[in-house]
Amino acid sequence: MKQEIFTEKNLYFTFCLHHSKKILFVLMILLLGIPLLVNVLQGNVLITGTESYYHLYESNNVTIHNLYVIPISILTMVLPGQWASIIPLIFAICSLLFVFSIQNKLKIQQKYFFLFVIFFVISPAFIYTFSTISAYAVYTFLVLSGFVLLTHNSSYIKPIAFFPFILATTIDILSTSIVLCSVFVYYITKINKRNALYTTLFIILGIMFIVNLFFHQPFIIGPFHVEQIVPDLISDLGGISGVSFFLVLLSMMGITFLWKMKQYSIYIITLFIGISYCIHTQSIFYVSIIVGLFATVAFTRTFERKWELQDVKKIAFFVFFLGLAFSTLTYIDRIDQIGPLTADNEVLTWIKVNTPQNSIVFSTAENSEYIRYIAERTPFNSFSQDATTQDVSASILNSTYIHELFPLLENNNITLIYINKKMKEEFDQEQGFTFLLKNERFKLAHSHEESEVWAFTKEYIE
Amino acid sequence: METKYRYILVAIFCLTLITRLILAFTIPNFTYESYFHIEQAEHITQDGFPQYNDPLSYGGRQLFFLPLFHYIAAFFGMVLPIELVAKVLPSIFLASLTVLVYVISRKISMNETASLFAATIAGFLPIIFTTNAFTPETLFLPLIFVAIYSFLNIDKKNSLYIYMISFLLLSILHPATFLLIMGFGIYTLLSFVEGKEIHRAEIELILSSIFFYIWVQFLFFKNILLKEGISFVWQNVPPQIIQEYFPLLSIPEVVILVSAIPFLAGIFVVYTSLFKTKDKKTFFLISLVISTTLLSWLRLIESHLSLSFLGIILAILFALFYKDVTEYFTKTKWSHLKKLIPITVVILICLTMIFPAITTALDQETPTSNDIDAFIWIQENTNEGVGVLALIEEGHLVSYYSKRRNMMDTNFALVQDVEQKFKDLGSVFTSSLETYVLSILDEENIQYLILTSRAQQKYGINEFKFLSDECFELVYNKNAKIYKKHCTLTRE
Known part of the structure; x- marks a missing residue:
């Protein structure tokens, strides 16, 4: 041959x-x-x-x-x-x-x-x-x-x-x-x-x-x-x-x-x-x-x-x-699959239209550029942040109790939390950060398919 | 080969096979992991394909495995009952190791008697004397030695095709073919260090083998690699039981499992081959020893498989040791004692190998017939779609005999939160808190719990500690116990 x-x-x-x-x-x-x-x-x-x-x-x-x-x-x-x-x-x-x-x-x-x-x-x-x-x-x-x-x-x-x-x-x-x-x-x-x-x-x-x-x-x-x-x-x-x-x-x-x-x-x-x-x-x-x-x-x-x-x-x-x-x-x-998904685009556009312009949005660092460009809001967490901010972000994502989470959100003026499908797969729904969103100080402001935006109220409403 | 030696070899093969079959049929059932493979072989006989989407394992998930062994078993299962095939086929595969070890030993030692002893040792290695294990390893071991033998004879035309076919089959049989790839790498390195030229044909074959192996593994395990990356080699085994799959064995433990004679002889031969004779063929076998040890130490292959492979290589190297010893005796003033050497070796083999081999076979972990009856009872007396909680190793029995969903079994790949699941499963057997256990059972959608004799022995209990009459009904009680859950925790 x-x-x-x-x-x-x-x-x-x-x-x-x-x-x-x-x-x-x-x-x-x-x-x-x-x-x-x-x-x-x-x-x-x-x-x-x-x-x-x-x-x-x-x-x-x-x-x-x-x-x-x-x-x-x-x-x-x-x-x-x-x-x-x-x-x-x-x-x-x-x-x-x-x-x-x-x-x-x-x-x-x-x-x-x-x-x-x-x-x-x-x-x-x-x-x-x-x-x-x-x-x-x-x-x-x-x-x-x-x-x-x-x-x-x-x-x-x-x-x-x-x-x-x-x-x-x-x-x-x-x-x-x-x-x-x-x-x-x-x-x-x-x-x-x-x-x-x-x-x-x-x-x-x-x-x-x-x-x-x-x-x-x-x-x-x-x-x-x-x-x-x-x-x-x-x-x-x-x-x-x-x-x-x-x-x-x-x-x-x-x-x-x-x-x-x-x-x-x-x-x-x-x-x-x-x-x-x-x-x-x-x-x-x-x-x-x-x-x-x-x-x-x-x-x-x-x-x-x-x-x-x-x-x-x-x-x-x-x-x-x-x-x-x-x-x-x-x-x-x-x-x-690298994103953003259609649901992400929809929710981020909603944030742009329906939230105050000076809102600070918290999410994972990978979503920061989507928040900045599509939602036209300031992301709290991003890859380019200083070490202190990254530590705070890590603390928020790893928090398991509200007494850990609330001060972090309040002190950093975070009013919106953006969760997408990838975050839901990554974080435990039964405990940890995404579980804590079930607290009454968080309100589901908008959702589309598996993307959600939660509003964090600063003061406790009775 | 002289007729005399041929008859002796056939006798060794038959003796090994008969011993294995007697033990296989004496011990009533199979080892726990065998039932997964039996189920797959049965599925192929019915549908023509393995069951890659299993609705029963972990309540429904995708499985990832290489299917060759199951297809071969299914082929025989078309004419014979699958459980008979499962008892006979592994014994034939492993008994064939005697022939393979003989031909390889004869190739490297050029001594018929030494090769016959090597074959006997390989046939009665305690580590591979699990007569009731119906697993791909039973075919993997002889097939890899077919590949090794044909690689050693690569200058012969037919050997090339035998190598290519055996390697192709190995690639779709078991991922541990990586042992051979790694052995090739170390062989190349050793040859380079020693200034030995590797035959061009060997290099070409090694390169092609590497490409082919990687491509096949990517084809079958693409999804696992994408999701788990390099950590897929540890098979997502829960950390709590990783010690069972990758135990750190001590030297005495290794000596017992592979037997003292081949172990000690192997050390001697490795020393002389590496530092004195430097024969290329022995280099290759030693490279395989090094690769097995390295991969086992790095926890990249299961200890049982690596010890089995190591034991067989040491059996082959024993032939060289025997040859060296007899030649040495000839040169000394005790040359008249040379004729006692074979008898001495036979006695030593009987004492150090045959009895431990039989003990290994008798000590195999298999479910009792009473436990099996309990699993069959579940299939006959419960609705389809119910979930059954059993020990992790009994998960395949739940799928095979009961045909019901299990909570956990020993296929861990791509299972989410496997560590937590394992912890929950253990908690059911140890906890006395009914509410806590009910929350676990609700989350896992479990309706029945089975407490087999093995579970009772493992946890030192006669019944679950959390039981209450309102929530749990004892529906079966014949040594093994089956409970039906009646309560659910409601959540606001």
Whole structure:
């Protein structure tokens, strides 16, 4: 039995290489479009993810510290309301087209490029980033557009690249470091001579890096969910994002292959990204790029060589792609659960219409951005709060007696409590915080399906 | 193989099988967890599929398990009564270990007599002499050694296909196939450290095995992995009884369970193989020993299974020990005593293994016939849809014999608040507060309580402490007792 799978002698592989751009484009549209379509057909809320609402809120409050939301601001003017859900798709399409352009200019070998992009596009990290209005979706769009402009033939177009690069540096310090390093590496490897444009760009980006440090820009933006190192890395373990376990396995092989090939620079970047991931799992997007790179190396090394057991080679290849497909499809199946649900939207809209504007709403930190954007109220608990406030929030959620709970609510002027389906599943209904809502000082102000809003009366009413 | 040795091997196989069958039929019932598997096999014979949505377990829930063993049992169950299959099939599977251990031992030791002794040890290992256990482990153990044998013979064409088929079957039989995967990893590491080159075919096979195993596990356990993450390996076992599933055994306890001879011989062989001879085949077996020990220590596989696997590997390694001892004697001035070695080994095996094996079989925890009658009475005399409270290990008896909802059984995966449930269940047997017990029974929708002889012995009680005539009626009293609840706590 012939065992050419990954060579030009294999018809299917040759076909894929010749039509790689079309295949990648269609694949990406399918992976990003299916969850959107499912939400449309089921009548669910189309804009999903806490981070989306954070950026929608920020796009209405553009400052010098969050200039990267300008593209979102512009697009939300054109695509208002639920239409904003296609903003990430627009970023994805543009980013992919930019990547194709860069590949042509840098003459990256087709098969490695094709494999890497496939591994990256089918990873849950990519799907999550480009299904929600996320900072890293904007970042990818900005950086790639910057490189496309920078590598343009016309010398009048090149300086325009400064703008997207500068915008990209306003996200977080990690992103600024990466864009700075990328420009530097491109400068010294591809340009290889003194160039005023690149030098200026590098200096400006360096200044932006220092400014970020000076203005205490976060190292990594977020977090926007309760972070768990292992599940957030391996999507099959239930994390909100991550990469397939098969890809992680393959990337571990790739690490050893590249070590033998003495490509040590990649390990420095990997170490840096790895440490960043341990600080905040929000950086999974960059981790997935590194994993994709190593996996591409391992995959080509493993399946290009001649195997002694030919049948086993085909089985391994088949099972590997089945496993990847399984991970991706499992993730797409559950991505519509990340929220907010229709019931959440209804209740939060009710809060916006029927409660005083200065109300402080208590809920879990994951709901904070929904409260801020949809309900247009101040959330008490959020991921960005100071340690004291987070301690108070934890005390409220863990309280089992009213004499613990009431002073916490009163002292912090909390008048509304928002409970959704996820909180009901998480908290014991027979004791603890949600059980205490049965006290007469709490009144069920509104409910829809499994989402509820409770009003807390400050004084005891006889 | 010489005819003489063939006959002896057949005799060992038959002796093992007959002993197991005699004990299996002497002890009237099965071990508690067997009834779950019997029920699944019966369901397949009726519906063609396992019962993944069980309306009786915990009052109704989804089950997650690998179905191969149940399909095989159901296949035989189509022509024979399932309870007969449940007694005979595990004994045949485990008796076949004698043949498998013989061929593997012969491969590594090239000594027929040593291999026969290894086969005998494997046949009468106390830890696997649970003759009334109808569990997937009874097929898992021989099948994994088929895979190991074919891996050791990978240079032969047919062995490749045998390996692939056996590994495929293992992947859909039991998640503990991870033992083999881990063994492969340690084997690769040991070979690398010792500067031994691994055959390219072995690397290719290991890689494919890893991909295939992971994919199959994700396929079957997707929902558990998504909800529980990596902690699913601990099967959501309540902390109060985790010690039963993953006990921390002392060395003397391990020696008793796997028997002193293979244990001591195994230590000797591991030492010589790792530091002196450094034979690749032995490396692989030692890697499996290390992987079993590691996984057991990390509480990633149940102790019973890991000890069974360890015991069989040690039985194989005994062949090398025997060969080394006889060769040593030949070189000394006591070479004339060499012919006494086989007799000595036979006597030692009889003393240290056969009697403990039979004792293990006789000490198996099985329900008494009186208790079973009580469960059958519930099916005949109560309405469908009632809930029955029994000990946790008797939960499967409630499903199998009584065909009623149980409060708890030993399938803990994805059960909410399992710790609280376990605590509540224990409280019913120990509490004297009727109101408290009634609140538990109301919450769990339980109408009947059964106090079997096992429960009476376990808690040292003849009847429940909270009983009152108004609320509980004794409806059955023949050694085991069944009470019907008449009261409900009303809540405002």
